[in-house]
Amino acid sequence: MPTLADVAKVAGVGVMSVSRVVNGTRKVSPETEEKVRAAIRRIGYEPNEAARVLKGHRAKILGLIVPDLADPFFATCANAIQEAAREAGYMTLMVASGHQANVERQQAEVMMQRQIAGLIIIPTGLENDYFLNARVGGLPIVSLDRPLENVDADAVLVDNREASMGVVEHLIEHGHKDILCILDEYRMFTKQERLAGYMQAMREAKLTTRVCMVGPLSGTVAEQLPAILASAPKPTAIFAASDLLTVQVLRHLQGMHIAIPDEIALAVFDDFDAATLITPQITAVRQPVADLGRKAVSLLLQRIEGDSTLPAKQVVLQTELIIRASCGCELAGSRIKSKGLAIRKR
Amino acid sequence: MPTLADVAKVAGVGVMSVSRVVNGTRKVSPETEEKVRAAIRRIGYEPNEAARVLKGHRAKILGLIVPDLADPFFATCANAIQEAAREAGYMTLMVASGHQANVERQQAEVMMQRQIAGLIIIPTGLENDYFLNARVGGLPIVSLDRPLENVDADAVLVDNREASMGVVEHLIEHGHKDILCILDEYRMFTKQERLAGYMQAMREAKLTTRVCMVGPLSGTVAEQLPAILASAPKPTAIFAASDLLTVQVLRHLQGMHIAIPDEIALAVFDDFDAATLITPQITAVRQPVADLGRKAVSLLLQRIEGDSTLPAKQVVLQTELIIRASCGCELAGSRIKSKGLAIRKR
DNA sequence: CTGAAAGCGCTAACAT
DNA sequence: ATGTTAGCGCTTTCAG
Numbered sequence: 128m129p130t131l132a133d134v135a136k137v138a139g140v141g142v143m144s145v146s147r148v149v150n151g152t153r154k155v156s157p158e159t160e161e162k163v164r165a166a167i168r169r170i171g172y173e174p175n176e177a178a179r180v181l182k183g184h185r186a187k188i189l190g191l192i193v194p195d196l197a198d199p200f201f202a203t204c205a206n207a208i209q210e211a212a213r214e215a216g217y218m219t220l221m222v223a224s225g226h227q228a229n230v231e232r233q234q235a236e237v238m239m240q241r242q243i244a245g246l247i248i249i250p251t252g253l254e255n256d257y258f259l260n261a262r263v264g265g266l267p268i269v270s271l272d273r274p275l276e277n278v279d280a281d282a283v284l285v286d287n288r289e290a291s292m293g294v295v296e297h298l299i300e301h302g303h304k305d306i307l308c309i310l311d312e313y314r315m316f317t318k319q320e321r322l323a324g325y326m327q328a329m330r331e332a333k334l335t336t337r338v339c340m341v342g343p344l345s346g347t348v349a350e351q352l353p354a355i356l357a358s359a360p361k362p363t364a365i366f367a368a369s370d371l372l373t374v375q376v377l378r379h380l381q382g383m384h385i386a387i388p389d390e391i392a393l394a395v396f397d398d399f400d401a402a403t404l405i406t407p408q409i410t411a412v413r414q415p416v417a418d419l420g421r422k423a424v425s426l427l428l429q430r431i432e433g434d435s436t437l438p439a440k441q442v443v444l445q446t447e448l449i450i451r452a453s454c455g456c457e458l459a460g461s462r463i464k465s466k467g468l469a470i471r472k473r
Numbered sequence: 474m475p476t477l478a479d480v481a482k483v484a485g486v487g488v489m490s491v492s493r494v495v496n497g498t499r500k501v502s503p504e505t506e507e508k509v510r511a512a513i514r515r516i517g518y519e520p521n522e523a524a525r526v527l528k529g530h531r532a533k534i535l536g537l538i539v540p541d542l543a544d545p546f547f548a549t550c551a552n553a554i555q556e557a558a559r560e561a562g563y564m565t566l567m568v569a570s571g572h573q574a575n576v577e578r579q580q581a582e583v584m585m586q587r588q589i590a591g592l593i594i595i596p597t598g599l600e601n602d603y604f605l606n607a608r609v610g611g612l613p614i615v616s617l618d619r620p621l622e623n624v625d626a627d628a629v630l631v632d633n634r635e636a637s638m639g640v641v642e643h644l645i646e647h648g649h650k651d652i653l654c655i656l657d658e659y660r661m662f663t664k665q666e667r668l669a670g671y672m673q674a675m676r677e678a679k680l681t682t683r684v685c686m687v688g689p690l691s692g693t694v695a696e697q698l699p700a701i702l703a704s705a706p707k708p709t710a711i712f713a714a715s716d717l718l719t720v721q722v723l724r725h726l727q728g729m730h731i732a733i734p735d736e737i738a739l740a741v742f743d744d745f746d747a748a749t750l751i752t753p754q755i756t757a758v759r760q761p762v763a764d765l766g767r768k769a770v771s772l773l774l775q776r777i778e779g780d781s782t783l784p785a786k787q788v789v790l791q792t793e794l795i796i797r798a799s800c801g802c803e804l805a806g807s808r809i810k811s812k813g814l815a816i817r818k819r
Numbered sequence: 820c821t822g823a824a825a826g827c828g829c830t831a832a833c834a835t
Numbered sequence: 836a837t838g839t840t841a842g843c844g845c846t847t848t849c850a851g
Contacts, residue, residue, distance in 0.1 A: 130828055141838040146830060156836060173586055177532075178828035180523035181843050188566075196555060197763075202548035209542060209569050213576075218583060221567045223555050230559075237564060240519055282590075379748055401747030404723055469774075476844055487822040492846060502820065524844035527827050 129170040138166035149174055177212060180242050189217045189427065190238040190246040192231055196223040199399065200370075200416060201249060204271060207420030208247060215428055217244065228252030239266060245427040254312060267430035269423045273316040276440065281426045282441045283419050287317050287396075290412045290446040291324025291368070294394045297410070297448060298364045299332045301455045303392060306334065307355060307362035309372050312342035319394055321368040326422055341372060349382075350377040356385070363391060364454075370397035377405065388455040398449060407452035415444050475498070475516045484512035495520060526588050535563045535773065536584040536592040538577055542569040545745065546716075546762060547595060550617060553766030554593060561774055563590065574598030585612060591773040596621055599660060613776035615769045619662040620787065627772045628787045629765050633663050633742075636758045636792040637670025640740045643756070643794060644710045645678045645725055647801045649738060652680065652707035655718050658688035664715070667714040673808060683708060687718060694721040695728075709737060710800075716743035723751065734801035746796060753798035761790050 131149070132415065140159055147155050148163040155163075166172075180186050189212045193201040196274075209219045220238055224231035231251050235258070238246060245267040248258075255275045258268060265460045268280040298306050308325040310318055321337065329336045339351055355362065367373040373395040380387060387393050387407055398413035422442055450456050477495070481488040486505055493501050494509040501509075514520075526532050535558045539547040555565045566584055570577035577597050581604070584592060591613040594604075601621045604614060614626040621628065644652050654671040656664055668684065675682045685697055701708065713719040719741040726733060733739050733753055744759035768788055776783075796802050 128828095131830095132828075142828095143830080144837060144841080147837090150830085152830085154836070158836080175525045175527070175828050176587055177526035178843090179830080181527050181828080181845085182830055183843065184830085186523075196542075196552035197545075197549045199543075199545065202545070202551075203543045205548075205567075206542035209567060210571070211569065213580070218566050218568070218580075218587070219759070220564050221551075221555060222559065222564070223552050225556070234559070234564075241522055241564070242732050374746075374750065381750075381752070400720075400745075401750045404720065404727075404747045405751050406727070466817070474844095477846095478844075488844095489822060489846080490820090493821090496846085498846085500820070505821080521844050524827090525846080527829085527844080528846050530846085793825065 128175070129172045130175070131172070133170060134163065134166045134172045137170055138162040174444070183233065184242075185244040185431075186242045187217050187439050188241065189219050189424070190235070190243040190244070190245045190248075191219055191221045192224055192234060192238075192248045192250075193221070194224050194226045194249060194251050196221065200272075200397070200414075201372070203416040204249070204420040204423075207417035208424055211421045211424035213421070215424070224251050228254065232257050239264065243305040245269070245428060245431045247423045248275070249273065253316075262268075267427055269427045269430075271419055271423045272411050279439045280450055281430065281439050282440060283423045283426065284443050285414050285419070285446050286443050287320035288324040288327070290448070291321040291366070291396060292328040293324075293367055293446075293448050294396065294410070294412055295325050295328035296332075297450070297454060298392060298394055299328065301364070301392060302362040304334055305337065305360050305362040306364045306366055308336070308338045308366045308368065309348065309376060310338060310340055310368045311372060312340040312345055317330050318368060325366055325368075341375070352376070352379050353383075356383075364388075364391050364462070365391060367393065367395040370395070370399045373397070373399070373409065373411075374401075377409075387453050392455045393453040410451045410456065411449055413447045418444055474521070475518045476521070477518070479516060480504065480512045480518045481511065483516055484508040501614055512592060518737045525726065530588075531590040531777075532588045533563050534589045534768070535565050536581070536589040537565055537567045537593045538580060538584075538592070538596075539567070540570050540572045540595060540597050542567065546618075546743070546760075547743070549762040550595070550766040550769075553763035554770055557767045557770035561770070570597050574600065574810075578603050585610065591777050592623070593769045593773060595619065599662075611711050613773055615773045615776075617765060617769045619818060624815045625785045627776065627785050629769045630787060631760050631792050632763070632789050633666035634670040634673070636794070637667040637712070637742060638674040639670075639792075639794050640742065640756070640758055641671050641674035641712055642678075643796070643800060644712065644738060644740055645674065645680070647710070649710040650680055651683065651706050652710045652712060654682070654684045654712045654714065656684060656686055657696065658680055658686040658691055658712045664714060671712055671714075681706075687721070694718070695725050698722070698725050699729075702729075702737075711736075711737060711739050713739065713741040716741070719743070719745070719755065719757075720747075724754075732778060733799050737817040738801045739799040751795070756797045756800040756802065757795055759793045759795050761792070764790055 131145050132142055134145045143158050144155055145163050147153050148160050176186060184324055191205060191208055193205060195201055196205060205221060212219045228251050247269050250273055253380045255278055258275055258278045270280055270282045311324055326336055331362040339355060341348055365376060367376050394410040396412045398411040402409040402411055477491050478488055480491045486695060490501055490505050491509050493499050493647060494506050522532060537554055539551060541547055551567060558565045574597050593615050596619055601624055604621055604624045612669040615714045616626055616628045656668055672682055685701060687694055711722060713722050731737055740756040742758045744757040748755040748757055
C-alpha cells in the first residue's frame with residue numbers, strides 16, 4: 128500500500144503538498160497539483176483512514192441502530208439510509224438492537240469509540256438519557272420514527288396521531304359507530320400517538336371508544352377477539368394500529384369466516400406487501416419509509432458538514448391514507464395525503 | 474479518552490505490560506496484571522482501534538454486501554449476520570449494491586481499505602474475478618446464496634436444484650402433466666439452478682417442459698400469461714421460481730378470477746409473509762434464511778481466527794417444502810425436508 | 820518477565 | 836505556496 132510519503136517522493140514535492148491536494152485543504156500551485164495527481168494515479172495511492180482517525184478526525188462512517196433489520200419497515204429505512212450515505216461518500220455501520228435498550232446503548236458506545244461521523248437511531252427504549260452524553264461528546268445524532276426524549280437531537284417523524292385520526296374518521300364516515308382499536312401494549316411513542324389519534328377522532332364524533340390491548344399481559348388477538356365480537360354492541364369496524372397486529376387480526380377473521388368489510392370493516396396503520404394480495408385489499412396508512420431514511424441522512428450530513436450548533440429540529444413527513452376495499456369503499460384507489468411536511472422547531 | 478500510556482502511568486508499569494494484559498499477548502506476572510486491570514477500570518480505558526489498525530492489524534469489523542437491504546430475504550440474512558457478528562465482538566459494515574456489480578466492487582474496495590477482518594457477500598454479477606485479488610490480498614470471504622465463480626472462497630448455499638425438483642415432483646404427484654415454469658430472465662445462479670431442477674423433474678417424468686421467461690426482454694407476467702392460458706394444452710399447474718414472480722402471478726390470476734388450485738395449481742420457490750394470509754395458502758419452498766446468515770458468519774470467523782489456509786468449502790443447508798393448499802393438497806401442514814446439509818468440499 | 824524506543828500514515832502547527 | 840517536524844495510540848523489536 129503506497130503512502131502519502133511515497134507519493135511525495137514520486138512527485139518530487141513535500142508530503143504536505145500531497146496532503147493539501149488530497150484534502151483540498153489549502154491553495155496549491157497548479158503545477159504542484161498536477162505533479163501530485165499524476166503521482167497518485169501512477170502508484171495508485173489511497174488515503175489511510177486509520178491514520179486520519181488517529182490524528183483526531185472522524186471516520187467517514189455513519190452509524191445506524193434499528194430495533195430489527197429483518198422488519199420490513201426498518202429494513203426499507205436502512206436500505207435508503209445506506210444508499211444515501213454511500214452517495215455522500217460514507218459507509219454505514221449497522222446494528223440491530225433486538226429491541227433491547229442495553230444493546231442499543233452498548234453498540235452506540237462502540238460506534239463512538241470508532242469515531243463515527245454521525246448516528247441515526249430508531250430508539251427502542253423510552254429512557255434515552257444516555258444519548259445526552261453522546262451529544263455532549265459532539266456526535267451528531269438524528270432519531271428516526273420516534274423522538275429521542277430529553278435529547279437535543281434532530282428527528283424525522285410522521286404524524287402518527289393525525290394519520291390515525293384520518294383512518295378512524297374515514298371509518299366513521301362510513302357510518303360506523305362501534306370501532307375497535309387494536310393496539311399492542313408496549314409503551315412506545317408511535318403506538319401511543321396512534322392510540323391518541325383514535326381517541327381524538329372518536330371523541331370528536333362523540334362515539335364510545337373501545338381498545339383491545341394485545342401482548343403478554345392482556346393476551347393475544349385470538350384470545351380476546353371472540354369475546355369482543357360476541358359482546359352486546361358488537362364492533363362493526365376495526366382499526367389495527369400496526370402491521371403485526373393487522374396480520375393477527377386477518378388470520379383470526381379468516382379462521383372464523385368473518386366477511387370483510389360486510390360483517391366487519393378494517394382499516395390499519397402501516398401498508399404492507401400482502402395488503403393488495405389478499406381479498407379484500409386492505410385500506411392502510413402508508414408511511415414514506417424510504418423518504419424517512421433519506422431525510423435522516425440529509426439532516427445528519429447537514430450537521431456533520433455544516434453548522435452543528437443550530438437548534439435541533441423535527442421534520443414531519445406526510446403519510447398517505449390508501450383507500451382500498453377493506454373499509455367498505457366501493458371504488459378503491461383514492462389516496463388522502465396527510466397535512467404533514469410541517470417542519471417544527473422544538 | 475484515556476490512553477494505554479495513561480493506564481501505564483496510573484498502574485506504575487510500562488506501556489508494554491498494559492498492552493500485554495489487554496491483548497493477552499504474553500505472560501504477565503499476576504501482580505502486574507492486577508495493577509493494570511485496576512488502573513484500566515479506574516480510568517475507564519478503552520483501546521483505540523484506529524491505532525491498532527494503523528499498526529497493521531485488521532479492524533474488528535465484518536463487511537456485508539447484499540443486492541438490496543429492503544428485500545425480505547436479504548434483510549433477514551443481514552439481520553442474522555449482524556447479530557452473530559455482534560455476539561462475536563464484531564461490528565458490521567453493510568452495503569446494498571443495488572444489484573450493480575460496479576457498486577459491489579467499489580464498495581468492497583473501500584471496505585478493504587478500512588482493513589475489515591472479513592467479507593460476506595451475496596454476489597450480484599457473474600464476473601467475480603475481482604474478488605480473486607481480494608482473496609490474494611488475504612481477506613477471508615464467504616459468499617452467500619450464490620457461489621463466487623472462480624474464486625476460492627467458502628460458500629453457504631441451499632440446493633436450489635433439488636428443492637425445485639421437489640416442488641415440481643410434488644405437482645406431478647398431483648397428476649399434473651402440463652406444468653408451467655415461470656422464471657425471470659436474469660442470468661443468476663439461483664434462478665438457473667431452479668430452472669434446471671424443474672427441467673430435470675419434468676424430464677424424469679417424461680413430461681413436456683414449458684417455461685415462461687419474465688423480464689424486460691420477454692415481457693411481464695400479465696402480458697404473457699393470457700396467451701399461455703388460452704393455448705391448446707393449457708397448463709394445469711404453475712411453478713413460480715421466486716417470490717417476486719409469485720406475487721405477479723397471484724395478482725394476475727386474481728384479476729382474471731382463475732381459481733387456485735381448481736383451475737390451476739400453484740407451488741413456488743421462496744416462502745413469504747403473505748403466503749399464509751391469502752386464500753388458498755401457498756405451497757412453497759422455504760429456505761433457512763437466518764441460518765444461512767449465521768452459518769456464513771461462523772465460517773468467516775473460522776477463517777479469520779483460525780486456519781485460513783484450509784481449502785474452501787461449500788456448505789449446503791436444507792430447504793423445506795411447505796405443503797399448503799395452492800398445490801391442491803387436501804390437508805395442509807406437512808413439510809418435506811430436503812436431503813441437504815451436505816458439506817461438499819470443492 | 821518487563822521496559823524503552825521506533826514507527827505505522829497522516830495532518831496541525833510552525834517555518835521558510 | 837511549500838516544506839519540516841512532531842506526535843496521534845498502539846505494537847513490534849530489541850535490550851535488560
